[in-house]
Amino acid sequence: MDHVAGIPVRHPEMVALGRHYGCKVQTCVPFDPESKGGVEATVKIAKADLVPSDANLLPAYRSFGELEEACRQFCDRVNARVHRETAAAPLARLAAEREMLHPLPDQPHALALGDERLVGDDQTVRFGSVRYSTPPGHAGTRVWCRAAGEELVITARTGRGAAEIARHRLSVPGSPQICDEHYPGHPGGNGPRQPRPRPRTEAEAAFLAIGDGAQRWLAEAAACGAARIRSKMARAVELAAVVGAGRVDAALGLAAIAGRFADGDLASIIDHLAAELEIGGVVVADEAHSAQPGTSGWARLGTEAGR
Numbered sequence: 001m002d003h004v005a006g007i008p009v010r011h012p013e014m015v016a017l018g019r020h021y022g023c024k025v026q027t028c029v030p031f032d033p034e035s036k037g038g039v040e041a042t043v044k045i046a047k048a049d050l051v052p053s054d055a056n057l058l059p060a061y062r063s064f065g066e067l068e069e070a071c072r073q074f075c076d077r078v079n080a081r082v083h084r085e086t087a088a089a090p091l092a093r094l095a096a097e098r099e100m101l102h103p104l105p106d107q108p109h110a111l112a113l114g115d116e117r118l119v120g121d122d123q124t125v126r127f128g129s130v131r132y133s134t135p136p137g138h139a140g141t142r143v144w145c146r147a148a149g150e151e152l153v154i155t156a157r158t159g160r161g162a163a164e165i166a167r168h169r170l171s172v173p174g175s176p177q178i179c180d181e182h183y184p185g186h187p188g189g190n191g192p193r194q195p196r197p198r199p200r201t202e203a204e205a206a207f208l209a210i211g212d213g214a215q216r217w218l219a220e221a222a223a224c225g226a227a228r229i230r231s232k233m234a235r236a237v238e239l240a241a242v243v244g245a246g247r248v249d250a251a252l253g254l255a256a257i258a259g260r261f262a263d264g265d266l267a268s269i270i271d272h273l274a275a276e277l278e279i280g281g282v283v284v285a286d287e288a289h290s291a292q293p294g295t296s297g298w299a300r301l302g303t304e305a306g307r
Contacts, residue, residue, distance in 0.1 A: 013111050020109040022102050049074055064149025065167060108162050113155045114146025123182060127152060131176035132168045136184070152177075207233040210245045213253030217261075226261035236266060247273060 002009040008027040018025040028036040050070055052060050061067045079090040086093060110116065117125040119138045124131040127145045132152055134143065143156040147170060154166040168177040197215050199205035207214055214236065221229055240248040251269040255261065260269070 017109050017111050021104060046071070046074065064151050067149070106161055110144065113144035113162060114153070115144065116142055117145050119143055124176070124178070125154065128170075129173040130171045131178070132166070133178045133182040134166050135182050138165065203230070203234060203237070206237045210236065210240050210252065211249030213249040213251070213256065216256040217252040220256040220259070221261045224259065224261060228263070232261070232263070232266065239266065239270060243270060
C-alpha cells in the first residue's frame with residue numbers, strides 16, 4: 001500500500017490472509033517480468049483459452065458465474081494433462097507432494113469472502129444501499145457479500161463450511177433484488193393475497209374434489225361476479241358423475257381460461273372435448289373478438305363512395 005525508500009509496505013489484510021493460509025506474501029517489482037514471469041505466463045495462457053476471441057469462437061459470457069465455471073473447467077483440463085517436462089499430470093504430482101504440504105484451514109479467510117453483513121428479519125442484506133434477498137434460515141446471522149463482475153455473491157457458513165447461498169445482479173438504490181423463491185411461504189408480487197378454497201359444506205367439497213380445474217373455475221367465476229355459482233357447481237358435480245371427473249375438470253379449466261361462466265357453457269365445452277381429439281386455441285370473449293358489425297362504414301359518409 002506504500003513504498004518507503006523503495007521497500008514495499010504490504011497491506012495488513014494481505015499479510016493476515018497469507019498467515020491464515022500458512023504462506024508468505026511476496027511483493028514483485030512492477031514491470032519486471034523476471035520477478036513474476038511464472039505468474040504472467042499463467043495469465044497469458046488463461047487469457048488465450050478463456051477470454052472471448054476469434055480463436056475460441058466465444059463472443060461473450062452471459063454472466064461472471066459462467067466465466068468462473070469456464071475457469072474451473074480450464075483448470076480441470078490443464079491439471080489432468082501430462083506435462084512435457086515432468087512426464088506426469090499435475091494432479092498426479094500433487095498427490096505425491098501432498099504429504100509434504102501443510103493442511104489448509106477448514107474455513108476460508110474473511111477477506112476472500114467479501115464484506116460482512118447482517119441478515120435482517122426480512123431475509124435481506126444491504127450492500128451498496130440496495131436490498132438483496134437471501135434464502136430461508138439465515139435471518140439474524142452474519143454473511144459475506146462480494147461483487148463478482150456484474151453480480152453480487154452472498155456467502156454464509158453452513159454445515160459444510162462457507163458456501164455460496166445466493167447470487168444477484170448488481171442493482172442501484174431504489175431497485176432491490178428480491179427472489180420469489182427465497183420466500184416460499186409468501187405469494188409473489190406485492191398484490192393482495194388470493195384466498196385459498198376451503199370447503200365448508202358437502203356440496204362445496206364435492207365440487208372442489210373434481211380437480212384443479214374446479215378450483216380455478218371457482219376463483220375466476222367469483223372474480224368475474226358470475227351469477228348462480230352454487231347451482232352451476234352442483235351441475236358440474238352431476239356431470240362429473242355421468243361423464244367422469246377428469247373430463248369435467250378439463251372443461252372447468254378451459255371455462256376459467258376463456259371466461260365462460262354462463263349456464264350452458266360447461267356442457268357445451270364437454271361436448272366439444274368429446275368431439276375433438278385435441279384442444280385448439282382458446283378464444284377469450286373480449287373486445288378483440290366482438291361480433292358487433294363495427295363503425296367502419298361511418299367513415300365513408302361524405303365521400304364519393306358514400307354518395
